Amino acid sequence: MMRQYELVERVSSYNPNADEALLNKAYVYSMQKHGAQKRASGDPYFVHPLEVAGILTDLRLDDGTIAVGLLHDTIEDTDATRSEIDNLFGAEIGKLVEGLTKIAQLDLVSKRTKQAENLRKLLLAISDDVRVLIVKLADRLHNMRTLHFVPEHKRSRIAQETIDIYAPLAERMGMQDIREELEGLSFRYINPEAYEAISQKLEEVRVTNKSLIQEIEGELTKVFEEKGLNARVRGREKQAYSVFRKMQRQSIGFEQLSDIYAFRVLVNDIESCYQALGIVHTIWPSVPGRFKDYISTPKPNDYQSIHTTVIGPGRQRVELQIRTHQMHQFAEYGVAAHALYKDVTGKTKGGRSLGKLAKDSKAYAWLRQTVELFASGNSAEEFMEHTKLELFQDQVFCFTPKGRVIALPRGAIPIDFAYAVHTGIGNTCIGCKINGAIMPLVTQLNNGDEVDIICSKAQTPPAAWESIVVTGKARAAIRKATRVAVRAQYAGLGEQILSNAFKRADRAYSEDQLKVGLTRLGYQTVEDALAAVGRGELPSRMVLEAVFPDYQDQRAAQSEGERGEGWFGLKQASAMKFRIPGTSTKKKNDADNVSIPIRGLSGNLPVSFAPEGGAVPGDRIVGILTPGKGVTIYPIHSPSLSHFDDSPDLWLDVRWEIDEENSERFPARLKVSVLNEPGGLAEIATVIADNDGNIENIKMDQRVSDFFEMIIDVSVWNLNHLNRIIEQVRSKKSISKVERVN
Structure with missing residues (x-):
């Protein structure tokens, strides 16, 4: 001790x-x-x-x-x-x-x-x-x-x-x-098995090539002396784990490894580094693709060196690292070397007073950026996941059009690059140019690529991006942007639901009115309350009662029979109550004021369609508020709606609002009975294709000796389009029956 x-x-x-x-x-x-x-x-x-x-x-x-x-x-x-x-x-x-x-x-x-x-x-x-x-x-x-x-x-x-x-x-x-x-x-x-096996192999190589390290050290030192270059050469054998990782990464055996030895050439200044490189490449041929200049482009942890691999004595591959003595100190000690030459006051000193010095290092800047990005994450496990993503990856170095170096994990794509430049650039990214050519956003980046990100203020990052990016920063930013967008969608939906509910109760709706009831509802902000209504967690009736204590829910006062005649009653529902354009007896402006427009899956509301059969423009529809999932649209005659008879607060008055130039298809489901003979399925597919329909899925439902039934999911423009496809399929001789599934 x-x-x-x-x-x-x-x-x-x-x-x-x-x-x-x-x-x-x-x-x-x-x-x-x-x-x-x-x-x-x-x-x-x-x-x-x-x-x-x-x-x-x-x-x-x-x-x-x-x-x-x-x-x-x-x-x-x-x-x-x-x-x-x-x-x-x-x-x-x-x-x-x-x-x-x-x-x-x-x-x-x-x-x-x-x-x-x-x-x-x-x-x-x-x-x-x-x-x-x-x-x-x-x-x-x-x-x-x-x-x-x-x-x-x-x-x-x-x-x-x-x-x-x-x-x-x-x-x-x-x-x-x-x-x-x-x-x-x-x-x-x-x-332990791999450790012992590789250690044994390294020992065997050490015995076989006992004098190789000394030979290469001696030859390099002699050449440098002849050229008048003051250089110190050190040789070493690679570590067992480094060898193992390379075998795993390249899927090769130990015998296929060719650069087990590495040599460091230490010189006095940067100019001598490049002089040493020229001398080495003069006496020994270099291995193509194995040259990296980390002096002109340092790593994010401040590492600087020139790496090259040459064919040395005995046709043995030799890896060389050429650097100055100061670079070597940083390579060995990293941030701990920042006080080697100066203390906090800037004076030369033997000891390293490290309190403030490392703050200027790139490595420390990376660490602070990582912590700031993930310290406010949702969970410790999410924090750990992103930190590991940042730590584990080998790196590629790419450039902005202005020459700024961006270090990224290997396998990174332009979306990762965009977020590395700035979160705002990533959130508005819509395309990219790589080395001047327009390329997909999922293109893997290589060392030296120049990446130009194309942005649009109208863009928000799709949630699907989270599964394709590789950096923790990009994933965290996309996840945050998605949460913000979803929250805004639910708040917008909640505002429309409350606006309609207040109108039905003959009350004036405004955010100022809603603020009055926030304390009673247990929410801190108007947006919190609106998002809760949009998610189905807060019934509109409770909001009305919180804002207007004297409010009496007239629906509760109705008799069971009266309630059956209202717009919540499935069997008694009328086209007027659902405000479907073309069937409403009210003026268009009235319809616009009391019902929620549905534009499909790409609109500004969290909308989905009934899982069994979907819905298409032209159908009479009703919206069901699904807590946590938004609005699910059902055709009015869907049997599934019977499950919601006892939940009138979940029913929403909705209408189609489709532009004439709409380029969006909608889901529908068909059940078809086909004669059991060759060509039946081909006939159906041909009819659908000829009528500009799209088959999304086919499932064989049951088969008998003469006929078989299939379920076909198609996407169509509207109800007329769907009916045309049904009639033409039905006209084929091999078709026994066609009906729509709801």
Whole structure:
């Protein structure tokens, strides 16, 4: 176990100005608080925070962060409190320690939800100060190093969480060494058979090509010296998990891998990077398609390097990463490297005071954007789903017409690109140009594509987009826009329902009138109440009674027989009561004022048609308000309406309102008895096609020796169109009977 003076010496070795008193006080306080607590290994618990502090000193972090590492479990696992830590170490350290404290008591229904809640809290804390993440990664790294002491049934779950959440977070923060170690340790427990097999294969390759790394290092170093380039070459073998992931991604076996070795060429400046690249490509042929310039186009986590693959000695593929020494520091330590050259005051310093420095990094900007987008999500699980989408994907880099670089997950489409530029661009997107050519919005984007989004203010994102986009930002924005649009639809429907109900009661409707009754109804805003009426959750009668306390529902005063004569009675309903154009005895303006126009499935109301048979313009129709689903339209003679006889509040007075140039079809269902001989179905299909109808579905209902019955769903323009199809089908010799199903 590291002694107190040893920890102070380690920090002072790179930061002569370290606050030794703070480190000593944190060391003693943590040791006292954890007292006799034991780890699963049997070691004193204090060993764990001390090892975490040691990992942080390896990253050469400032003394405040080291103190947080020592204290990170005190609030969770001891009787220490936030106020006590604030008093002893300051509010800043207290806030960081609290950010690292897990949720102790939550009313949660599943381990997955608990994990999601902890992730939400972690990311919210990180969004305030990135040191929370760095300490958390160090904490998880030490826990993974000692995972073999944990009961076996817990190991796989902890390892899976690590590879799902913490390793990708480390990668997004640019901390490659920690990411690789977390992945390697997790892989050992998640898939031990694959880990052992790949490790054995790597050992065999290591023995076979024992001198290859030294040979390539020596040859590269010699060539660079001859060209007068000061470069340092480092070779290494790829990690087992990296090899496994590549085998999975490319669906290949270990023997088919050709670039198991990777070499880093470190130079002094950017110009030397491109000089080294030219030298390498001069002596060894490059592999087409394996060149990436992350210097001119850095990754979102600030990573910069040139990647190329060449055919080296022995026809062996060799992957090269060319970067400056400063780029290498950022590649190894990520956001933790932001204080390597400057402290908060801008002066050069040995230690890394990280409190404010990482705020300028792209990696940190991505993290804050992710948290801001999903922190207000509907559920912790939804938050976790979107965060994983952001973390897991490999990336492609595309450009706006003005040259702005947009990083997206592999497999992203222009809709994802539009939302990455701005939510407003995504919500109004109607088309795109990729490299100057008009392309579908579902086209997968490739590295280097220039994407120009075409927008229209009249557009709102279809709900179906949520299932085809791949970024969490796009999904969250589409889901939110859909909720807003649906709410607006229900509010509009509710307003029409109330307006008609108030007119039938001879009362004046206005939003000011409705505000009077909001308190009695239990709603905070007029829109809330209107949406509830539109969803069928709030009967219009209750609104009338809340707004006008003296209101007496005249329908309740009617006798049963009188009620049967009203427009709610199915058998007694008249065309006049349903305001169908062409059959109403009232003036058109009167009809417009008291009934709800139906324009079909693409109108401004949440409208659907009866599942058994549908309805078409020309039918006498009635609307049934289905709670949570909007309005369902039935023909007046549909037997299904009998199910709603006892629910008069659900009946709506509706009418068709179809433009003469209508381009929308409507659903209808036919039952056809056909002679059991070849060609019968073909005759029916031909008639429907010749009459500009469209077959949506066919189902064989029953079959006998001479005839068989089928159910055909067709879409037509109106009732006349449907009747014409029925008559022509009926005229065929092979047809015994045709009738419409309602």
